Amino acid sequence: MKVVNKLSWMIGGEAGYGIMNTGRIFAKTFTRGGLNVFGYNEYPSLVRGGHNVYHIRVEDDPINAAVKPVDLLVALNHETIDRHKDDLTNGGGVIYDEDVNLEKHEIKSKARLYPVPLIKIAKDIAGKDLMKNTVALGASVALIGYDFEILASVLRDTFKKKGKAIVESNVKCARAGYDYVSEKGWHDGFTHKLHKISDKKKILMTGNEALALGAIAGGLDFYVAYPMTPSSSILHYMVAKQKEYKFFAKHVCDEIEAVNMALGASYAGARAMVGTATGGFALMVETLSFAGMCEVPITFVVSQRGAPATGLPTWTSQTDLKFFINAGHGEFPRIVVAPGDAKETFYVAAEAMNLAEKFQIPVIIALDKYLSESVYSIDHLYPKRARIDRGLIVKNPKKGFKRYEVTKTGVSPRTLPGTPNGFYACNSDEHNEFGYSNEEIKNRNMQYSKRMKKLKEIRKVLPKPVLYGSRKAELTLITWGSTKGAALDAMHFLKNEGINVNVLQVTYVFPFPTNEINRVMKKNKVLVIENNYTGQFASLIREHTGVKVKNRLNKYDGRPIYPVEIIHKVREVLRNG
Amino acid sequence: MVKPADLKTDEVITFCPGCGNYGILAALKNAVSELGLREEDVVIVSGVGCHGHMANFVRVYTVQSLHGRPVPFAMGVKIANKKLHVIVLSGDGDSFGEGLNHFINVMRGNSNITYICHDNIIYGLTTGQRSPTADKSMITKSTPFGAPEIRIIPVKLALVSGATFVARSYAGDIRHLTDIIKQGIKHEGISFIDVLQPCVTFNKINTFDFYNKRVYKLEKARHNKKSLASALKKAEEWGDKIPIGVFYQERRETFDEFFKQKQPLISRNRSKIDVSKTLEEHK
Numbered sequence: 001m002k003v004v005n006k007l008s009w010m011i012g013g014e015a016g017y018g019i020m021n022t023g024r025i026f027a028k029t030f031t032r033g034g035l036n037v038f039g040y041n042e043y044p045s046l047v048r049g050g051h052n053v054y055h056i057r058v059e060d061d062p063i064n065a066a067v068k069p070v071d072l073l074v075a076l077n078h079e080t081i082d083r084h085k086d087d088l089t090n091g092g093g094v095i096y097d098e099d100v101n102l103e104k105h106e107i108k109s110k111a112r113l114y115p116v117p118l119i120k121i122a123k124d125i126a127g128k129d130l131m132k133n134t135v136a137l138g139a140s141v142a143l144i145g146y147d148f149e150i151l152a153s154v155l156r157d158t159f160k161k162k163g164k165a166i167v168e169s170n171v172k173c174a175r176a177g178y179d180y181v182s183e184k185g186w187h188d189g190f191t192h193k194l195h196k197i198s199d200k201k202k203i204l205m206t207g208n209e210a211l212a213l214g215a216i217a218g219g220l221d222f223y224v225a226y227p228m229t230p231s232s233s234i235l236h237y238m239v240a241k242q243k244e245y246k247f248f249a250k251h252v253c254d255e256i257e258a259v260n261m262a263l264g265a266s267y268a269g270a271r272a273m274v275g276t277a278t279g280g281f282a283l284m285v286e287t288l289s290f291a292g293m294c295e296v297p298i299t300f301v302v303s304q305r306g307a308p309a310t311g312l313p314t315w316t317s318q319t320d321l322k323f324f325i326n327a328g329h330g331e332f333p334r335i336v337v338a339p340g341d342a343k344e345t346f347y348v349a350a351e352a353m354n355l356a357e358k359f360q361i362p363v364i365i366a367l368d369k370y371l372s373e374s375v376y377s378i379d380h381l382y383p384k385r386a387r388i389d390r391g392l393i394v395k396n397p398k399k400g401f402k403r404y405e406v407t408k409t410g411v412s413p414r415t416l417p418g419t420p421n422g423f424y425a426c427n428s429d430e431h432n433e434f435g436y437s438n439e440e441i442k443n444r445n446m447q448y449s450k451r452m453k454k455l456k457e458i459r460k461v462l463p464k465p466v467l468y469g470s471r472k473a474e475l476t477l478i479t480w481g482s483t484k485g486a487a488l489d490a491m492h493f494l495k496n497e498g499i500n501v502n503v504l505q506v507t508y509v510f511p512f513p514t515n516e517i518n519r520v521m522k523k524n525k526v527l528v529i530e531n532n533y534t535g536q537f538a539s540l541i542r543e544h545t546g547v548k549v550k551n552r553l554n555k556y557d558g559r560p561i562y563p564v565e566i567i568h569k570v571r572e573v574l575r576n577g
Numbered sequence: 578m579v580k581p582a583d584l585k586t587d588e589v590i591t592f593c594p595g596c597g598n599y600g601i602l603a604a605l606k607n608a609v610s611e612l613g614l615r616e617e618d619v620v621i622v623s624g625v626g627c628h629g630h631m632a633n634f635v636r637v638y639t640v641q642s643l644h645g646r647p648v649p650f651a652m653g654v655k656i657a658n659k660k661l662h663v664i665v666l667s668g669d670g671d672s673f674g675e676g677l678n679h680f681i682n683v684m685r686g687n688s689n690i691t692y693i694c695h696d697n698i699i700y701g702l703t704t705g706q707r708s709p710t711a712d713k714s715m716i717t718k719s720t721p722f723g724a725p726e727i728r729i730i731p732v733k734l735a736l737v738s739g740a741t742f743v744a745r746s747y748a749g750d751i752r753h754l755t756d757i758i759k760q761g762i763k764h765e766g767i768s769f770i771d772v773l774q775p776c777v778t779f780n781k782i783n784t785f786d787f788y789n790k791r792v793y794k795l796e797k798a799r800h801n802k803k804s805l806a807s808a809l810k811k812a813e814e815w816g817d818k819i820p821i822g823v824f825y826q827e828r829r830e831t832f833d834e835f836f837k838q839k840q841p842l843i844s845r846n847r848s849k850i851d852v853s854k855t856l857e858e859h860k
């Protein structure tokens with residue numbers, strides 16, 4: 001019989017306990033054994049006191065989304081049990097500190113209870129209780145029968161920078177947790193087991209890390225931002241890497257400063273990107289329009305979170321697709337791209353900068369909290385694939401250079417300041433071919449249509465939506481951005497039930513892929529899945545194809561869409577014909 | 578060396594006859610010419626207002642950015658290519674009304690930029706509303722009974738914000754203004770120049786006549802420009818006598834010195850980037 005590696009593990013406790021780090025360490029423990037991992041975190045907008053969880057799925061087969069059920073729960077406080085006891089599976093278990101008063105009857109499922117003196121062990125070894133999480137990791141590894149040495153190697157690498165003493169106490173704490181469970185013999189009764197399946201370590205990264213590293217590989221010169229969850233970790237990654245890769249990154253005064261600095265840098269020849277969350281993007285909108293008018297390339301990366309206003313700062317949402325498409329006064333071409341997972345995000349980062357420079361337009365990369373902060377395991381990434389295309393830059397212009405020359409494609413070659421004879425005005429007023437202010441009707445029409453013409457050219461090169469699963473299916477699930485993962489997992493699950501659906505992921509959302517969507521709408525019944533209330537993508541479908549979308553799955557409580565919710569909805573749609 | 582006349586574009590100059598902006602335009606071209614700068618290395622970034630139209634009239638790389646935003650745009654230009662001479666032209670509206678935070682921030686960060694404020698104590702382009710540098714009592718279209726806010730003194734604000742070169746000059750004295758702009762461009766770090774600019778159409782108080790009677794030169798007044806305390810004291814002087822000249826100058830680590838930029842950022846070798854080591858850290 002084939003041994004099936006499959007586990008859903010969760011650690012929960014009060015904010016400030018280092019839950020996020022612990023979760024990340026555990027995720028890496030499995031990607032180092034060649035296993036697939038998906039890690040998802042939940043936390044309130046508090047530094048201390050709120051409830052934090054880190055949830056990891058591990059399997060042999062690729063996994064793409066978070067799920068609700070938990071096989072092994074590490075509860076650092078009683079609240080974790082209160083909140084998640086109903087998610088426990090029948091063969092599952094709970095590791096908790098002896099001090100957490102937990103009675104068997106509190107838990108409805110047949111999950112077993114494993115009281116471990118987490119705090120006492122940590123205190124005995126390290127003098128304080130800080131490393132109780134590490135003890136729990138050791139205990140977890142023992143229960144699932146995984147190779148302890150892999151956990152130890154991850155601990156060593158993670159804490160290397162903090163010195164030998166910290167490394168050693170962590171490994172000791174983990175070992176003590178491991179030994180405690182082994183001595184009790186609990187591992188015999190726990191049926192979920194995980195084994196290393198390969199020496200090939202997988203890459204483990206969040207969407208934000210993929211974005212940052214993808215951009216660096218793609219020749220990013222300039223990144224500025226103002227901290228705002230869930231985009232801040234991009235900034236942290238960039239500033240940490242700027243010396244090694246010799247580019248510029250900075251936390252600046254505010255979002256308006258950030259975007260105008262980035263535009264100035266791009267005008268002067270830097271490949272520039274600015275990062276924020278949706279609230280910060282709202283402040284950048286006037287400058288987005290400036291970029292449209294002056295045809296200065298710029299890439300925005302914007303992570304969506306629960307809104308309006310300050311909203312749900314640490315929870316996910318897809319409420320800003322229409323905002324991205326329509327932000328900015330006036331009409332001008334732009335591209336909106338919403339990658340579906342970390343791997344796509346890595347490649348999109350470089351491609352977005354290429355498109356921005358090639359067409360001299362703003363490009364908006366739409367992420368969301370779920371994609372930004374979840375960890376994905378990836379088999380390979382090929383940084384060299386991120387080839388750099390800077391568009392048309394003239395090095396030796398003749399006298400009388402026309403920066404805004406009316407061309408067939410709408411794209412005019414640009415010069416960088418410092419180039420002899422390349423003078424022009426980069427002018428937020430309507431301007432003539434030299435950039436000088438001009439309000440005449442003929443000129444206005446020429447320049448306006450020159451800019452708008454680019455949309456047609458963009459459509460020619462923009463990557464098309466990607467169809468996953470079989471070409472013929474009873475139903476097509478349409479997703480954009482991070483909901484792709486849950487849809488793919490639902491598709492695989494349904495296949496085992498004999499229900500054949502496929503998934504159409506629209507990553508390059510705008511300019512809207514009218515022809516491709518039209519084709520699908522004509523051929524098949526569809527279900528549009530979105531993390532918002534109004535069904536923004538469904539509404540775009542109607543706008544561009546004239547067809548009303550009958551079946552929608554929407555959720556707007558800040559939590560991700562789970563595969564099981566899609567599965568239920570698919571059954572319902574198919575039942576109702 | 579480029580002559581001032583060569584720095585002219587073919588665009589028709591649209592300032593009102595007699596506007597102080599003519600003097601600033603002349604002094605700016607003089608300064609670029611007299612310093613012998615390569616015209617293609619000069620970038621002028623203006624805000625939006627009457628002064629912003631200057632972007633049409635100087636044959637160098639010019640930018641008319643957004644109202645209130647020339648400063649961050651200029652900072653970005655300088656970071657991308659530190660070889661460029663970056664000059665900000667800004668109204669008193671877009672310095673102290675829209676986007677005041679940029680003003681304070683650029684002084685603190687000491688970017689190697691020259692910042693010229695066309696201080697006409699009025700909103701010119703929008704036809705004569707009150708500006709933040711106006712007196713409480715000033716009656717304008719938008720403030721028929723004056724306003725509760727006291728005036729911002731640009732020189733004082735620059736000083737307390739950490740500027741490393743702070744000067745004032747006058748559009749009616751092109752020679753003086755030329756020299757101040759030259760000093761500002763040569764200064765390493767941020768140089769702030771508040772230019773008294775009569776708006777002949779909308780400001781009937783601060784006219785050429787008003788200034789001609791009042792301005793005197795700090796250069797001739799034995800002012801110690803190394804002393805912040807003396808500079809602050811001089812900054813408060815506004816009445817029968819109005820000082821022009823350099824109030825303050827110091828040498829402090831600049832923005833690009835902090836980032837240890839040796840080569841312009843745009844000349845980095847992008848083809849050599851190899852992230853495989855970082856990818857390993859993710860395994």
Ligand SMILES: Cc1ncc(C[n+]2csc(CCOP(=O)(O)OP(=O)(O)O)c2C)c(N)n1
Pocket residue numbers: 624625626627628629644667668669670671672675695697699700701702703708
């Ligand atoms: C965001 C924004 N708000 C308002 C305006 C309208 N506006 C244009 S210029 C200006 C003020 C002009 O005053 P100042 O900056 O002192 O320049 P001046 O015209 O006096 O040279 C205003 C309010 C604008 N262009 N953009």
Ligand code: SF4
Pocket residue numbers: 591592593595596597598627697701702775776777778779
């Ligand atoms: S309105 Fe005033 S500032 Fe504007 S051009 Fe006329 S005189 Fe000059």
